[in-house]
Amino acid sequence: MNKIYTSLILVFTLIVVWTIYLTNVENDTNSLTVRYYTIEELSTKEASITKVKVGGLIKPDSIIINDTDQLEVSFYVYQGSDSLKVYYYGIRPDLFKDNAEVVVAGAFDDNLIIATELQTKCASRYEGDLKNIEKI
Amino acid sequence: MISQIGSLALSISGGLILSNFFFLFYYAIKKDKTFLNVSERGLIAVCFCVILATLCLLNELLISNFNLQYVSQYTSYETPLFFKVTALWAGQAGSLLFWTFIMSIYSLIYIHVTLKKMPILKYSSYIILSFIFGFFLLLSNFIANPFQPVSSDIIVQNGNGLNPLLQNVTMAIHPPTLYLGFIGTTILFVMALSGLISKSLNFEWIQSIRRWSLIVWTFLSGGIILGGYWAYNELGWGGYWAWDPVENSSLMPWLILTAFIHSSMIQEKRGMLKSWNILLAASTFLLVILGTFITRSGIVSSVHSFTAENLGPLFLAFLSSLILFTGYWFVKRFDTLKSDNKIDSFTSREGGFLYNNLILLLMCFIVLWGTLFPILSEAWNGEKIYVGATYFNQLNVPIGLVLLFLMGVGPLLSWKTTSRHTLLSNFKIPMLMSFFSGVIYSIFFGPFQLYPLVTCMGIAFTITSIMNEFRKSYKKSKSNSKSIPSAIVSMLFSNRHKNGGYIVHIGITLLFVGFIGRAFEVEKEFNLSPGEEIYFANYIFKLNSIKSEARDNHYAFISDIDVIDQSNNLLTSLRPEKRIYFYWNPDPEQRQPHSELDIYSTMRKDIYSIFSAYDAEKNQGYFKIMINPLVNWVWVGGIVMVLGSLFSFWPSKRRNHGII
Numbered sequence: 001m002n003k004i005y006t007s008l009i010l011v012f013t014l015i016v017v018w019t020i021y022l023t024n025v026e027n028d029t030n031s032l033t034v035r036y037y038t039i040e041e042l043s044t045k046e047a048s049i050t051k052v053k054v055g056g057l058i059k060p061d062s063i064i065i066n067d068t069d070q071l072e073v074s075f076y077v078y079q080g081s082d083s084l085k086v087y088y089y090g091i092r093p094d095l096f097k098d099n100a101e102v103v104v105a106g107a108f109d110d111n112l113i114i115a116t117e118l119q120t121k122c123a124s125r126y127e128g129d130l131k132n133i134e135k136i
Numbered sequence: 137m138i139s140q141i142g143s144l145a146l147s148i149s150g151g152l153i154l155s156n157f158f159f160l161f162y163y164a165i166k167k168d169k170t171f172l173n174v175s176e177r178g179l180i181a182v183c184f185c186v187i188l189a190t191l192c193l194l195n196e197l198l199i200s201n202f203n204l205q206y207v208s209q210y211t212s213y214e215t216p217l218f219f220k221v222t223a224l225w226a227g228q229a230g231s232l233l234f235w236t237f238i239m240s241i242y243s244l245i246y247i248h249v250t251l252k253k254m255p256i257l258k259y260s261s262y263i264i265l266s267f268i269f270g271f272f273l274l275l276s277n278f279i280a281n282p283f284q285p286v287s288s289d290i291i292v293q294n295g296n297g298l299n300p301l302l303q304n305v306t307m308a309i310h311p312p313t314l315y316l317g318f319i320g321t322t323i324l325f326v327m328a329l330s331g332l333i334s335k336s337l338n339f340e341w342i343q344s345i346r347r348w349s350l351i352v353w354t355f356l357s358g359g360i361i362l363g364g365y366w367a368y369n370e371l372g373w374g375g376y377w378a379w380d381p382v383e384n385s386s387l388m389p390w391l392i393l394t395a396f397i398h399s400s401m402i403q404e405k406r407g408m409l410k411s412w413n414i415l416l417a418a419s420t421f422l423l424v425i426l427g428t429f430i431t432r433s434g435i436v437s438s439v440h441s442f443t444a445e446n447l448g449p450l451f452l453a454f455l456s457s458l459i460l461f462t463g464y465w466f467v468k469r470f471d472t473l474k475s476d477n478k479i480d481s482f483t484s485r486e487g488g489f490l491y492n493n494l495i496l497l498l499m500c501f502i503v504l505w506g507t508l509f510p511i512l513s514e515a516w517n518g519e520k521i522y523v524g525a526t527y528f529n530q531l532n533v534p535i536g537l538v539l540l541f542l543m544g545v546g547p548l549l550s551w552k553t554t555s556r557h558t559l560l561s562n563f564k565i566p567m568l569m570s571f572f573s574g575v576i577y578s579i580f581f582g583p584f585q586l587y588p589l590v591t592c593m594g595i596a597f598t599i600t601s602i603m604n605e606f607r608k609s610y611k612k613s614k615s616n617s618k619s620i621p622s623a624i625v626s627m628l629f630s631n632r633h634k635n636g637g638y639i640v641h642i643g644i645t646l647l648f649v650g651f652i653g654r655a656f657e658v659e660k661e662f663n664l665s666p667g668e669e670i671y672f673a674n675y676i677f678k679l680n681s682i683k684s685e686a687r688d689n690h691y692a693f694i695s696d697i698d699v700i701d702q703s704n705n706l707l708t709s710l711r712p713e714k715r716i717y718f719y720w721n722p723d724p725e726q727r728q729p730h731s732e733l734d735i736y737s738t739m740r741k742d743i744y745s746i747f748s749a750y751d752a753e754k755n756q757g758y759f760k761i762m763i764n765p766l767v768n769w770v771w772v773g774g775i776v777m778v779l780g781s782l783f784s785f786w787p788s789k790r791r792n793h794g795i796i
Contacts, residue, residue, distance in 0.1 A: 004479050004487060008494050015498050019505055019531060023523055032527040036510065036520035053522055070749050070758055071661060091661055091748040091760050094372075094729045 034105055039079040048109035059083055060098040077102060077113075088115040095120040139204055142192025143283035146233075149185035150273045152178050156266045163259065175262050180247065182269055183240035190237040193230065193282050197223050202292035206230055206282045212297035214689045219298050222308040225315070226298055228432070228447075229280035236272045238312075238319045243269075246323050250344055257341075260330035264461075268322060271454050279447065300690070300717045300730045306366040314359025314386060318424045320352030321389060324396075325421035328414050329462065332469050337414075342404050345417060349397050350785040352420075354778055356390050361774030372731050372746045374659065374762040376770060379528040384507045385427025388500050393420045395496040398489045405551065406486065407476030411466070412493075414473065418462045423500075425455045430507065481553035488546040495539045502531045537590055540648055543641045544598030547605045565604060570597035588652045595645045602638045609635075628783075636784020643780055646773030653741075653766030661748075661760045673763045675707070675743070676700040682750065682757055690730070691719040693750045695757050699736065699743060710734040712747035712759070741765040 023033055036053045056077035066072035071090055076083045086104050096102070096118070106115035156178040163171035193206070197220045202208040210223040210230070225231040243265055251258050276282070286292055327345045331337045363383070364376030377383060396416035402408050429451035479486045505512075506523045513521040548554075548562040573596035577589055606627070613627040614620075628635050660672045669678035680696040693714040699707045713732040721727055736743040742764040749758040 002479060004482055004490065008490055012494055012498060015535075016501055019502055022531070023505070023509055023521075023527065032530065033509075033521050033523050036522055070663070070751055070756075091746065091758065094731055098725065 039077060039082045039084050042084055042108060043082045050107055052108045053105040054113060055103045058098055058100050058102055084113060086113045086115050088118050093120040138192050138195050139283050142189045145185040145189040146277055149182040150277045152182045153266055153270045153273055160263055172259060179262055179265060183244050186236045186240040190233055193233060194224055202295050203285050205284045205286050208286060208292045208295040210298055212295040215298050219303050223298050225311045226302055229282040232280050233276050233282050235319060236276060238315050239322055242320060242323050256334050256336045257330040260333040261326050264326045264329055300728060304370050306362055310359060310362040310366050313355055313362055317352055317356025317359045320355060321421040321424050323348050324417045328417035329465060332414055332465050335472050337410055342400060346400050347785055349393060350781060353393050353397060354781040358778045360386050360390060365771060372733050374744050374764060379525045381507050382431050384503045385430050388503055389420045389423040391496045391500040392416055392423060395493045398492045402486050402489050411473035422458055429455055483549060483554045483559060485549045485551045488549045491542055495535055498535055499532055533587060537594055540594035541597055544601035547601050566597045566600040569600040585655055588655045591648050591652050595648055598645050602641055605638060633784050636780050639780025639783060640777050643773045643777030646769050646776055650766050650770030650773060653764060656765045659762040663756050663758045665756045672761060674702050677761060690715045690717045695747050708736040710736060710745040712745040714747045714750050737768060739768050742767045
């Protein structure tokens with residue numbers, strides 16, 4: 001094997017191993033990764049977790065927006081029969097509303113997610129059933 | 137009626153593909169050219185059927201035939217004509233047909249231009265093309281048929297309409313451009329594999345596949361940049377790249393294709409790296425299919441993913457069969473892939489291209505690993521773990537910086553080996569320029585931040601090195617021509633391939649100028665009532681008024697914010713809007729709010745404003761302002777990149793005898 005190829009392969013391997021190592025450091029101390037939990041998993045957890053990512057639907061009528069500061073909001077996300085309370089401060093995506101699919105990331109403490117990230121998925125309106133159709 | 141024709145055309149093309157396999161099989165046994173010719177006609181007929189079907193769907197969209205599920209889902213009577221056309225690729229079924237449509241056009245060109253010149257590739261090309269067409273036609277006929285009627289017991293009064301986020305001119309050209317790039321990789325795959333199978337990886341082949349790869353690269357780059365431009369101007373989070381799985385899926389083939397474009401030059405010039413190039417060309421397409429799998433399976437959560445039908449398993453099966461096919465022939469033909477030459481020196485042009493390949497491959501691995509990590513970690517121990525933007529930036533930024541310097545190093549190296557003397561004299565000026573720009577940057581643009589400083593030095597290094605190359609060839613051409621402009625033109629046109637490449641590199645360094653800006657972004661969220669003002673980032677933002685207005689297809693709250701700079705001059709007035717689409721709908725669930733941004737944009741910085749919420753009781757607006765420096769350089773860099781690439785492959789008279 002040529003010297004130049006050997007050294008290139010060596011460098012490649014080293015960085016690949018380094019990358020794999022970085023992503024495999026334990027979740028709690030790793031600034032690069034965040035673990036995804038299901039709502040069911042979290043609703044039975046007692047201990048607080050510094051970084052979580054959770055996906056679910058917004059429980060209808062659970063959105064409470066602070067009157068004096070509209071950037072402050074709390075709501076419940078649900079999946080099946082499990083639900084969790086989420087607190088968020090900041091600008092909300094346009095598609096944020098009842099039954100919207102959201103992904104939140106933040107800290108989990110005392111059955112509450114203090115979210116620093118709030119994302120909505122595409123509105124069901126464009127992908128799902130036809131709603132404004134009339135039956136004969 | 138028209139929709140029946142479209143549906144029929146799709147079925148016929150499916151049938152034709154099936155019969156094509158029989159013809160090809162007979163050709164393999166009987167070696168009778170007639171069968172090969174019949175399968176060629178068959179393939180051409182398939183292409184025309186697909187084009188016909190696409191035109192039929194387009195027609196149905198334009199006349200608002202809501203009897204078709206697809207038409208009623210993505211358009212309404214209110215949808216403007218232009219966006220009725222773009223609805224063609226707005227949803228799953230339509231975009232799959234559109235995919236096959238573009239593939240048909242590429243295939244027709246490939247059959248009529250490339251295969252005419254290299255008939256030896258015909259047989260294996262037709263097999264592979266038929267297989268790929270077969271897969272997509274299977275999807276369009278049985279899984280996601282765009283001509284699916286709505287169920288018979290209902291009448292659709294009006295369709296759903298197109299997502300307001302997609303009602304945007306950039307969004308109209310971004311997907312087709314990206315698709316032209318994505319689907320163009322099919323031809324690279326077909327060419328690589330058929331060249332391998334028919335053992336004809338000769339000079340003609342490499343020139344032709346290089347030409348194709350440049351075309352594909354141009355579309356892919358343009359598509360990615362347009363996507364970023366759309367996200368920045370429409371989505372309202374103030375950035376153009378979020379390391380979303382879908383974005384990553386377009387970046388990975390781009391990185392590998394870029395690697396191929398460089399390493400295939402070594403094959404063209406010195407007959408080396410044949411096996412490597414085959415792998416790169418094939419992987420580009422495989423990565424496109426992998427990306428499509430990621431997007432359409434919903435396996436990784438992404439804002440872009442389609443959710444309607446799950447095509448994941450089918451794409452996975454398709455991808456696996458392609459990988460097996462590639463692997464099988466690669467191993468079987470490995471002995472024909474020997475190099476004609478050896479790489480002798482670390483400081484040679486070949487070496488430079490290899491370093492480039494190393495870097496691009498590493499970046500691709502990092503992106504791939506990060507994108508698939510949730511799936512891999514879940515398979516490993518049941519914990520689904522995501523990696524964020526920090527991961528991608530932390531690993532890719534330093535590697536990207538090496539690439540930036542490498543773009544400057546490449547031209548300074550000679551083929552085979554560079555003598556120590558040439559090396560020193562070539563590196564002297566770029567090194568000095570790089571050093572000075574670092575010093576100037578540190579003095580005028582403190583406080584110290586490592587990455588912006590190194591990027592600045594890298595830009596100076598690379599630009600100097602490229603300019604030096606231009607200067608050298610200018611000197612040569614000057615002796616032949618009289619005036620300076622004609623000397624410059626003849627210099628540029630003397631070696632379009634090479635000079636086009638340098639222009640692309642200049643474009644990429646301009647992109648890096650834009651990337652520097654990311655280190656200096658600031659933002660603020662606040663609320664204001666008309667008449668109030670706020671001080672932020674050396675500007676005063678004064679809200680004059682919030683007006684409301686009913687428009688054609690939405691209701692808008694329009695703010696009017698004066699931006700006043702330090703010397704008390706009115707810099708601009710920003711008018712971000714809060715819009716409600718479908719506001720006439722009695723069901724509030726069905727109304728669709730949308731924030732229309734307003735951006736004050738200069739080459740130095742953008743002032744980016746979002747009107748995020750309106751409190752009617754208090755007459756108060758909630759706003760977000762971001763100061764994003766240097767963003768425009770990204771778009772300028774993108775344009776230069778695409779132009780450079782066009783310049784390098786655009787056919788010229790002199791080249792007419794060449795091959796595509």
